[in-house]
Amino acid sequence: MSNSALDVKPEITPKRQEFYDRLGKKAAAPLWEVLADIVTVKPKPVGVPALWRFDEMRPLLMEAGSLITAHEAERRVLILENPAMPGKSQITGTLYAGLQLVLPGEVAPSHRHTPSALRFVLESEGGYTAVDGERIVMRPGDFIVTPAWTYHDHGNDSNAPIIWLDVLDLPLINQLAVGFAEHHPQETQPVTLPEGDSLARFGSGLFPVDYKPAHGTTPVRCFPWDRSRKALLDTARSTPVNRCHGVKMRYENPATGGFPMATIGTFLQMLPANFSGAPYRSTDATVFCVKEGRGKSKIGNDVFSWGPRDIFVVPSWTPVQHEASEQSILFSASDRPVQQALRLWREEEMS
Numbered sequence: 001m002s003n004s005a006l007d008v009k010p011e012i013t014p015k016r017q018e019f020y021d022r023l024g025k026k027a028a029a030p031l032w033e034v035l036a037d038i039v040t041v042k043p044k045p046v047g048v049p050a051l052w053r054f055d056e057m058r059p060l061l062m063e064a065g066s067l068i069t070a071h072e073a074e075r076r077v078l079i080l081e082n083p084a085m086p087g088k089s090q091i092t093g094t095l096y097a098g099l100q101l102v103l104p105g106e107v108a109p110s111h112r113h114t115p116s117a118l119r120f121v122l123e124s125e126g127g128y129t130a131v132d133g134e135r136i137v138m139r140p141g142d143f144i145v146t147p148a149w150t151y152h153d154h155g156n157d158s159n160a161p162i163i164w165l166d167v168l169d170l171p172l173i174n175q176l177a178v179g180f181a182e183h184h185p186q187e188t189q190p191v192t193l194p195e196g197d198s199l200a201r202f203g204s205g206l207f208p209v210d211y212k213p214a215h216g217t218t219p220v221r222c223f224p225w226d227r228s229r230k231a232l233l234d235t236a237r238s239t240p241v242n243r244c245h246g247v248k249m250r251y252e253n254p255a256t257g258g259f260p261m262a263t264i265g266t267f268l269q270m271l272p273a274n275f276s277g278a279p280y281r282s283t284d285a286t287v288f289c290v291k292e293g294r295g296k297s298k299i300g301n302d303v304f305s306w307g308p309r310d311i312f313v314v315p316s317w318t319p320v321q322h323e324a325s326e327q328s329i330l331f332s333a334s335d336r337p338v339q340q341a342l343r344l345w346r347e348e349e350m351s
Helices: 003-007 014-024 054-067 170-176 197-202 225-238 337-339
Strands: 048-054 078-080 096-102 109-115 118-124 127-131 134-137 144-147 153-157 164-169 181-183 248-249 265-271 281-283 286-292 295-299 302-307 311-314 320-324 328-334 347-349
Touching: 048 054, 054 078, 054 096, 054 144, 096 109, 096 153, 096 328, 127 144, 225 265, 265 320, 281 320, 295 311
Parallel strands: none
Antiparallel strands: 048 311, 078 096, 096 164, 109 153, 109 181, 118 144, 118 164, 127 134, 127 153, 248 265, 265 328, 281 347, 286 311, 286 328, 295 302, 295 320
């Protein structure tokens, strides 16, 4: 089929429309009327570029904290809805994102569900999450993994609120209609492992000789910010700066060499001061969160200025150019592992 055949819909005549109406009564439809919409010449994402400023979202999150408790809400989260998909609880076609708040003295009760989740911590002076029996103290910049079907709860023993970015594969799980969820018998799960256990056992790159990965998710539950930042900056000292990405690294599952999560890829990149990147596009729509620095990104025809803890989204196959007025570090997440597993992922560095 030529591109022109895929792009053009046949003319609808009265006789054809009468035929289509009869087809509809039989729960059937003509492919040629929708072919250009469902077999696309290039990706046509529903989502659009968007940015959420943390300084604007934080007061709203704190207001939510005065209106409903963490226990009542189950999870007190403000969903970051893509403007093109209101009411869908999606930031991209396959990912959900939100800002979660736990106030001092609160506990968000333990539950588990089929969707996998990541937390990228924005504020914390001693809050914690517990994942599958391991309690993890949350510190700003930490990337924490909650694998599918593992119990998790959150608590705050400090005197300050804890806030983090949630990213889940909820839309993908719901599209496949494979979602399950249930509560733990207790409000908080028993802590059966010492703090830092998974990092201590698996973070060195050494594994028991007979170790076999039980699933595709990393055995390391938390990638601490201090270690991640040091690795990124150490690499930047001896690595050429990519004209599109600056210096970009991906988080890795030390047991497999793949991504930490089977459905969500996670990345960290450093843009040097005065960096002006070349345009780039890829098929994985990407959620970015600014950890350090200030700059702006041109996404398609839109330009967004950003600073610390701001969040923005780049839709699939939409050109993006990053600029940094000072050294900046961006965390990002996308569905790249799924696309690569299905041999569908594409990228392009543009001139």
